[in-house]
Amino acid sequence: MITINFKRGQETIPVQVDEGMTIMEAARDYGDLPEIPGDCGGCCACATCHIKIDESWISKIGKVKEGSFEGTLIEYEKGYDPNTSRLGCQIQLNKEHDGLVVHLLDNHKI
Ligand code: FES
Secondary structure, eight states, rough: OOOEEEEEEEEEEEEEETTOOOOHIIIIIISSOTTTTTTSSSSSSHHHHEEOOOGHHHHHHOOOOTTTTHHHTTSSSOOOOTOOOOOGGOOOOGGTTTHHHHHHHHOOOO
């Protein structure tokens, strides 16, 4: 198990997940976080899994690739930041990501 630290403002919500899950699944299925409905189930079609990677982790996770399918979907999202925004369903977690800090957005809160 690894721990992902979701940030909602100043609040930190640690969520334990199995390796191989995505950030979207960690938030939706393990953490039950309403900010990430993950409507399309992870097929990179809805952008409701938009999150921001903490700057201290971006070198490990990587920025969104311009012109990629993810990039074209995410760039119109409210609050998009090319340096930190990612779609949570496109990031698969492994043990290197233990302790990862992810900032939640309330764009899609239901
Ligand atoms: Fe739909 Fe990520 S869950 S794009």
